Amino acid sequence: MSNKHQEAFHELQGLLEDERLASAHQAEAFARQVHNLQAQLRSVQEEMDSLEEEKESELTESHEELRLAQEEVLLLQQAAEEAAAERENDIASLQEELCRLRAQLGRLNDEAQEYELEITTLRAEISMKSQRREEERKGGDVGTLRQECVTLREECETLKDDNRRLTEKLQLLQLQRTG
Numbered sequence: 001m002s003n004k005h006q007e008a009f010h011e012l013q014g015l016l017e018d019e020r021l022a023s024a025h026q027a028e029a030f031a032r033q034v035h036n037l038q039a040q041l042r043s044v045q046e047e048m049d050s051l052e053e054e055k056e057s058e059l060t061e062s063h064e065e066l067r068l069a070q071e072e073v074l075l076l077q078q079a080a081e082e083a084a085a086e087r088e089n090d091i092a093s094l095q096e097e098l099c100r101l102r103a104q105l106g107r108l109n110d111e112a113q114e115y116e117l118e119i120t121t122l123r124a125e126i127s128m129k130s131q132r133r134e135e136e137r138k139g140g141d142v143g144t145l146r147q148e149c150v151t152l153r154e155e156c157e158t159l160k161d162d163n164r165r166l167t168e169k170l171q172l173l174q175l176q177r178t179g
Helices: 002-139 142-178
Strands: none
Touching: 002 142
């Protein structure tokens, strides 16, 4: 019986040894699997970190682009407002200049009418004096007539000068009005 026990013991010991070997192989396989899974996990973690960095970089870049775009919009708005204000100032200046020129044109028209009236009056005076002197010449004495003739010639020259001056002014005013 003790032989039987010994055989059973050896058989059990062999089975136990086989079981230990199988268990060691299985533990080794598990260790390899764990190691592989840990390597995969590290790889996935690195990839996630890399993606996170990339996304963070893209987000930072997007924020910077947005900030630059907002600054550009502000600059464009300021430029548009300045241009509008400048245009309004130009319009106001032009309207002011137009009013001033209209007033000046009105004054020049008034002056032109005054000069025309003065010229007409002077022509009438010359005509009347000529007629009167003609009448005096016919009925008066020669010495007096000669003296009056000299005076009339002097007055005539003066009036011609005045007339020429007024005519030039009138022409200048008419040129300004048409120009």
